Amino acid sequence: MGLPVKDNQVEATPIHLFAESAYLNYAMYVIMDRALPFIGDGLKPVHRRILYAMSELGLKVTAKFKKSARTVGDVLGKFHPHGDTACYEAMVLMAQSFSYRYPLIEGQGNWGSVDDPKSFAAMRYTEARLSAYAESLLAEVGMGTVAWGPNFDGTLEEPLALPARLPNLLLNGSSGIAVGMATDIPPHNLNEVVQACIALLDDPDADLATLCRHIQGPDYPTGAEIITPREDIRAIYAGGRGSIRLRATWVIENGDVVVNALPYQASPAKIIEQIAALMNAKKLPLVADVRDESDSEEPVRLVITPRSNRVDREELMLHLFAVTDLERTCKVNLNMIGLDRKPRVKGLVEILNEWLAYRRETVRRRLSHRLERVQDRLHVLAGLMVAFLNLDEVIRIIRTEDEPKPVLMRRFDLTDRQAEAILQLRLRHLAKLEERKLKEEQTALAAEEKQIQAILDSPARLRNLIKKELTADARQYGDARRTAVVEREEARAIAQTQLAPVEPVTVILSEQGWVRLAKTHEVAAETLSYKAGDGFLAVARGRSNQPAVFLDSTGRSYMSAVNDFPSARSNGTPLTGLFKTPPQAHFVAVLMGSAQQPMLIAGDGGYGFVTVLESLHTRNQKGKAFLTLPPGSLPLPPLEIPESETPLHVAAVTLQGRLLIFPLADLPELPKGKGNKLIHIPPRDLKEGADRLLFLQLMGEGDKLVVHAGKQFFALTGGNLQQFMGQRGKRGKQLPRGFQRVSALTVE
Structure with missing residues (x-):
């Protein structure tokens, strides 16, 4: 049984307020201490702690490699009380040349590959040390440049940021997911970024266009090409968000x-x-x-x-x-923790201005720290010079006095610091040569003090020093751009019909509108088996990369690729499942061939025109209104117009047995419509169904026209043909008795 709790020992909080507060604290922790980089050094806390721990272990670029497990152990035990796996993965990332544009760690062993970045060996097998570039982040740590804070248990101190000599945030980039926000900062080329920083130092009011003359765009470690237009890249740098398109x-x-x-x-x-x-x-x-x-x-x-x-x-x-x-998109989200310790998306100009302000303050603190050291040393040297000028008296006081320090301070007007330095002198330093060295040191430090003070007092000199250091670092660590920014043709997938092998095909259409495909031209479509109540209607031969065009009874055309049609051995598939046809409409023809194949199109009302097959093409499932027909009229099967060295003629025969032959050249070429009159059919006869255009046939000079009437037929040649020739649009001449019920027109 627990001890009784008094009412004043319990704090009552509504659960929704407690949950809100707890989640907010967690979110701010993830944002500030885990997922987003700091603009000053471009690092997240885990990366900063790894680099600092390696620096403390003496793992500089000139040192021997040391087991990664040793580094991870130091990081976890001293600064980062989290999982060893996550810590080691962060360490590996900084060592991969295909992940970091300028790696911060050199590794020995298996550190992963481009195929699988997480295929690295365990930390007990790999060895690591800092890279040369890491010196640009760590070289000034002990120079009074950074703020320090206690580690997680308060036993040690760690830097809250590293004194980066270069804008590492842009050079290596960063990525991370926090609570409610994320960051995707791409890497950049060191030389280009340094040139942009120098331009901004020379002209603090420089705009984005000026900086983009130096920074072409991101520079990824794996090379490839950026095909994003430069205007889009500039828009990304202006707003801080967008995407970069990369191509192999x-x-x-x-x-x-x-x-x-x-x-x-x-x-x-x-x-x-x-x-x-x-x-x-x-x-x-x-x-x-x-x-x-x-x-x-x-x-x-x-x-x-x-x-x-x-x-x-x-x-x-x-x-x-x-x-x-081989082509992919990389997100850009320039979200970071600024100097005000607040997360925000920033543009390129703001990032560089803010980093230069950080660098300016870092250099000022470094110089101030050095100035204090120089002044302290000068102060000590002044006391030592007094001792050398009065060496016998100083020795006497030290030998005879029980407490020599206060006596020295009173006798020679020394400070405690100076008196202590005199008492710490070794006997061998009392030689005449040492006195000369002290004077030389005093002169050199005085000159350095004057120089540092001049820089601190002059913003122009401070700016020139920063430019000089940036230029020196660019010479040491810079390299050529790896990712070119180019203009390329937009990627496009080749249509499946173009990818499929081109082969001869035959499209077969049944009376009820079912379609099927034979992958050959050698097929007898009329002899195939059809469903009960169905039969052969039309056939078209072409290539597998050509579409099939269908014409319905209302004059609308439809188009479809043929590769997905079922085999000719089946009953086929209904076209009504592929297209949205008008009510009561049925299909009357199928066509295939070159897009520029000339065609003769006509309706049984006696009107028609010449067109090309491409005019019937459409991607609309509802088809294309192509042939205009009077009420009750139907289209005739279109005729392919062959190439001919001599003029072609059109033979038109009606239901009443009237035949008219006229030059094909008399017909216009139209993309769609009703066309011109081929043969005259009285409107009353057409309306009552007494007459209509029955057949059309094309013939060249010297061809024989054969008229079929059931089982009978006769041929028209020479003078017999001439009597049926006339002007387009005329009534035509009656065929001989017994051949007025024409069943077919053929040409031999």
């Missing part, structure tokens, strides 16, 4: 496409897998083989072998950019 670079070697640089954080193994999956699914017939030939000399070398020399490499790569990770 490639060359042609012996007919193969060799990819030699990948977008940031793209995995070669995953890209190989994506291409292989497309090949297995037969969605990439342009590629015969893909392989990874990467090695230590060429970290990225993906070889793509096209199917043949006829494959357009540019088109192939544009397709692969559209469907694989």
Whole structure:
């Protein structure tokens, strides 16, 4: 049984207020102490603590490598009481040359690969030390430049920020997810950023356009190309948010496409897998083989072998950019903790101005700290010089007095600091040579004091010092840009109809509007089996990369790719499932061929025109109003107009047995509409169904026109043809008795 609790020992808080307060505290902790980098050094607390711990262990670039487990142990035990796995992963990230533009750690052992950045060995196997570039963050730590705070248990002190000599936030970038916010800062080129900083020091009012003349855009460690337009990049730098489009670079070697640089954080193994999956699914017939030939000399070398020399490499790569990770987007969100210790998204101008203010204050604190040291030493030297000038008296006082310090201070008007320094002198330092060294040191320190004071008193000199140090660091750590900013053609996937192998096909249409496909031209469509009550209507022969065009009884045209049509061995699929046709409409024809294939289009009302097959193309499921028909009229099967060296003629025959032959050239070429009159049919006869245009046939000079009437037929040649020739739009001449019920017109 617990002890009784008095009422005044209990604090009552509504649970919603307690939860709100607790979650807010947690959110602020994640934002400030875990996920977002500080603008001054560009680091999160865990990265800062790792670097400082390694510095304290003496793991500079000139030191021997030490086991990573030792570093992680120091970090966890002294500064960062969290999981060792997370700490080690943060350490690994700073050592990966494909993750950090300017790595802060040098590693020995397995530190992961581009294929799998988390495939690194355990920390008991790997060894590490600081990189040369890390010196730009740590070199001034002990120079009075940074604020210090207690570690988690109050037994040690740690720097709250590192005195970065370079704007590391932009150079290496950062990424993280906090509560309610995130950050994605891309890496940049050191030389370009330094030039922008110098431009801003020379002209504090420099605008974004001026800075963008120096900073072209992000510079990712894996190279590749930035294809985002420069105007968009400038907009990102203005607002602090956006996305950068990255594309792999490639060359042609012996007919193969060799990819030699990948977008940031793209995995070669995953890209190989994506291409292989497309090949297995037969969605990439342009590629015969893909392989990874990467090695230590060429970290990225993906070889793509096209199917043949006829494959357009540019088109192939544009397709692969559209469907694989050879092209990808990297987010940009310039969210960080500013000098005011508040998280906010900032633009490029504000970031550089704020970092320069941080650097200016850091240099001022470094100089002030050094000035204090110089002045203290000068003060001590002044006391030592007094001792050397009165050496016998000083020795006498030290030998005879029980408490020599106060006596020295009274006798020579010394401070406690000076008297203590005299008493600490060793006998060998009393030589005449030492006196000369003290005078030389005093002269040099006096000159240094004067120089430092002049810099501190002059903003221009301070600015020049910062510029000089930035330039020196750029010479030491800078390198050429790896990620070029270029203009490229937009990636586009090749249509599946173009990717599929081109082969001869035959599209078969039944009377009830069912369609099927035979992958050959050698098929007797009329002899195929059809559903009960259905039968053969029309056939069209073409290539598998050509669409099929259908014409319905209302004069509307429809278009579809043919690769997904069922096999000719089946009953097919109804076109009503593919298109949205008008009520009571039925299909009357199917067409295939070149887009520029000339066609003769007509309705049984006696009107028609010449067009090209492309005019019937449409992507609308509801079709395209193509042929205008009077009420009750139907389209006739369109006729392909063949190439001919001699003029062609049109033979038109009506239900009443009237035949008219006229030049094809008399018909206009139209994209759509009703057309012109081919043969005259009295409106009353057409309305009552007494007459209509029955057949059309094309014929050249010297051709024989055969008129079929059931089982009978006769041929028209020479003078017999002439009697039926006339002007377009006339009534035509009656065929002989017994042949007025025409069942077909053919040409021989």
